[in-house]
Amino acid sequence: MKGRLISCGHVLLLSLAALLPVALTAQEQQRILPRAFRDVFSELMKSAARSTVQVYSDGSRAALGAIVRPDGHIVTKASEILNKNGEPWGKIECQLSFENQRREAQVVGRDSRTDLAVLKIDAKDLPVVPWSTVESPGVGSWLVTPGLSTYPLSVGVVSVAARKLPPNAALGVALENNERQARLTEVRPGLAAEAAGLRIGDIIRKFDGEEIKTSEQLRKSIRWHYPGEKVKIVYERDRKLQTAEAELSSLNELVARDDRSDFQNSLGGKLSDRRTGFPLAIQHDSVLRPIDCGGPVVDVDGKVVGLNIARAGRVESYALPSSLVRETVDKLLKTELTSTSTEEQLPARKSTPQER
C-alpha cells in the first residue's frame, strides 16, 4: 500500500543515508525569520502566549497546552502524556507562561479520536485562550505557534485547508500501476499481507466487501481503514478466486521499514507517534517538534484558530480547528460533570500510575 511513497523516486537515496550525520538541534531546524517579521509575530501572539502552558510528564517537557477555563482546565495532546489506555506515563505537571513554578495536574478526560486530553490544575481566574470565531483559515494564511517565550516557537502558513485525515492502515504491498486491476508486485515482510498469505502476482478483487477495479482504488480504500482492523480479502491466484483475512498494519509501521521515505521525512526532526486519523485537521508548514504540539495556533488577528496536534513529516504539521477543540473540550467537561464515561473517556479522578 505504500506503493506510492515507496515508488516515489526511482532515484534512490538509500546509500546516502549512511553518509549523513544525525540530528540537528531544535534551533538549527527552525526557520529563521527577518527580525521585523519576528517582532510583529511576537506582538500579535501575545494574548494567546499568555494562555499557553508547558506540560511536563515525569519531569520532562512533553507537550504544550492551552488554558480553556479560568478555573484551571487545560487542553493538550493526549498521547504525549497518556498511554493507550489513558493512563499517565508519569506525573503530569503544568507550567503557566506567567509563573516560575510547576503545578501538578490531574487528567479530567481524553478523546482518542482527536487525541486531546483535558487536564485540571488547582487555580482560578486564569486567562482563557482567545478563540477565533471565524471558520478555518484558508491556504496561505499565517499561523503562529507561541511557546512560553516572548518570540514565536514557529511561524508558518496553511498548506492545505482543514480536511479529514485517513486513519492510514497499510497492507504491506506494492501494487502494479494498472487501471484494470490491482496486482501485487511486492509483499513486505512482517506486515499484514504476508501474514495473510498474499503473494506477488496475486490480484486483489475485493477488499472488505468493496469490489476493487484499480490499484489506486485499493490504495485509497486501505488508507481509509484503521490499523488493527480485520478485513476480508478476495484475491485471484492461478485464475482461481481465494479468500484471506488480514489484520491491517499501520502506515507508520510500513514507513518505518521503508528507509527512503522515512529517512526523508525524518530529515527535519522527530515526528509525533500519533499523527494520523484525525476527524478534521489543518495542514501547515510550521516546523515543530513533537513536544511543541498540544498548544494554540494563532492567526494574523491574534486569535486562536487551532491546536497543534501532530508533527507528521518534514513538510507537515497538523492543527485541529478551534471549533473541533472546543466541542471536544465541552464534551469531556460535560462528561466529567455527569460522571458518565465511555470507553474513550476517563472519569475525573486523581490518578497516579500506581493506582492503575
Place this chain on the structure above:
Amino acid sequence: MIRLSKSAPLMGFGRVSMRGIRFGTLALAFLLLSATRWPTPIGAADVTAANSASTAGSISQGLRRILDGNLDSSTPIAVSDLRAMQGHVHTLSEKLKKCTVGVRVDQERGNGVMSSAWGSGVIISKDGYVLTAAHVAGQPNQACKFTLHDGREVDGKTLGMFRTLDAGLLKITEGAEYPFAELGDSSKVNVGQWCIALGHPGGFQEDRGLVLRLGQVKNIVEGADLPDNRAITTDCTLVGGDSGGPLFDIQGRVIGINSRIGENNSTNMHVPVNAFHDGGAWDRMLKGDAWGHLPGQRPWLGVGQDERSTEAKIATIAPGSPAEKYKLQPGDVVVSFDGRPIGDFAALRKAVEDCHPNEWIRLKVRRASGTIEEVGLRLGKKSE
C-alpha cells in the same frame, strides 16, 4: 522524488550571476519563438491583475521591499502588512495551483511489471509544456500521466532532460488549452526574497491535493556560466513527491523547480528556472535529448569490456554489481538494450550512461552457449 544532496555546499557564496541577465533575456525570447507558439499569457495577465489588486494596492512600501528581497532588517512591519501579504498569497495560490500538476511516469521493470515514479510539475504554456525535475522525467519519450489541479488525469510524454542540473521537460499530449504559469528570471532572485513552493509531497493524494509552502530564499548560486552547482536554496520544506514542482516568486512567476533536500529544514534546493533555457538547453530538451548526470548519481551495470571482440562482449563482472546480481557472465554478448540494438561495447556504455541509477532495464544477451536470453535488471549507482 526528492534527491538528497549531502548538504548545501553553497553557504556563503551569496548570489553569483554574471551573464545571467543578458543570456536569460535572449534565451527566453528564443524559447517563446521556438518552443511553442507562445500564446497571450492569460495566466500571466491574471497574475498581474492580482498583483495590481493586492500587492501594489494595499501593501506598504516597506513590505513591498521585503517581499522583493530588498531586505532591510530595521524596516518595521505592521500587522496590516502581514494581513495584506496573506490576502495576496490567498489570491495568488488559487491561480498558481491551477498551473501545478502531479506527474506519474510509468516504467517497466525487468520482470515485466510496471512501477511508477511520482512527482510534480508546472505547466508553462497554453499547449501544455511542463517543467519538472530530470529525476522525475526519467527517460525521454516515455508515456506519463498528469493529474491536474481538479483531479483530472491527462496523458503526456517525457521530452528531454539536463541531468546535471536536474532539469526535465514534459508535454501534455491531450490537445486542449491549459492554465499556465509565467516564467521568472532566476538570475534576478535575491536572498531574503519570499517565495512559494507547490507540489504533491508523498505523491498525488485525491483527498488532499496540492500542498503550499511559503518561505524565503536562503541562498542562491546562479549564473549561466556555472554549469554544475547552480541552485536556489529556500526554507520551503520539501519531501519526496515534491520533486519537479514549482518554486514561485511572490508575484507568482516560476523561478525554480523543486529538486533535492539536505538534512536541515532550511536546505531545500530548487533548479533555477534559467537552467531550462540557458545555453540552448531548452532546444535540446524539446528534441528529447538527455545529457549530463545527476550529481553523485552515475548509473552502474558493472561489466568490463572484452577488448578482443568487436561486439559488446563482457570480459569481467564487478563484484557486488548489478551484473553479478542478475547473473550476467563473462563471455556474454549484449545484443540489445531496452529494445535498441547494441552493436559494440561503446554503444552499451552509452546506453548505460543514459540511464538513471536504480533504473530497471531489459537486456538481450547472447550466452556463450549461443542461446539468446532476455535479462531484466536494475542498474546500480557508482560513487564518484
